[in-house]
Amino acid sequence: MSVRGGCLCGAVRYAITGPLRPIVACHCTQCRKTSGHHVAATSAPRETVEIDGAVTWYASSQAARRGFCGICGSNLFWDGPGTHISIFAGTLDGDPGVQLAGHIFCQDKGAYYDISDGLPQRSQDDPTLTTQVT
Numbered sequence: 001m002s003v004r005g006g007c008l009c010g011a012v013r014y015a016i017t018g019p020l021r022p023i024v025a026c027h028c029t030q031c032r033k034t035s036g037h038h039v040a041a042t043s044a045p046r047e048t049v050e051i052d053g054a055v056t057w058y059a060s061s062q063a064a065r066r067g068f069c070g071i072c073g074s075n076l077f078w079d080g081p082g083t084h085i086s087i088f089a090g091t092l093d094g095d096p097g098v099q100l101a102g103h104i105f106c107q108d109k110g111a112y113y114d115i116s117d118g119l120p121q122r123s124q125d126d127p128t129l130t131t132q133v134t
Helices: 029-035
Strands: 003-006 013-016 023-026 039-045 049-052 055-058 065-069 075-079 084-088 100-104
Touching: 029 039, 029 065, 039 075, 055 075
Parallel strands: 023 100
Antiparallel strands: 003 013, 013 049, 023 039, 039 084, 055 065, 065 075, 075 084
16 A cells, blocks of 8 residues: 655655554644644554655644644644654545544534534544554
């Protein structure tokens, strides 16, 4: 499997050669603040992700950092503890072969929208959702 993606302006491109986790929507305050809404992300083992171009990293907490394009501002990655790096699904090219599997940090979601797709909703993180790999 090989999936590619990148930022809006094309200055940062990436290729993933390993398995992807199903997409999870995160409604935490940090994701909402960095994206303007919730974030939909997949993840892949770090060693299977090759990044070309200069990613700007922001330490959003003591445990994690967020990667974006310093030119166009596209949010690309969330990098926290563990063996995987999260990739924002909207930056993937074409059909990555994975679908939305559920929602995490729903207690922090914006008051202006409802989650009504029938998928699992968790008030906090859920390792059952966030560690699945296809």
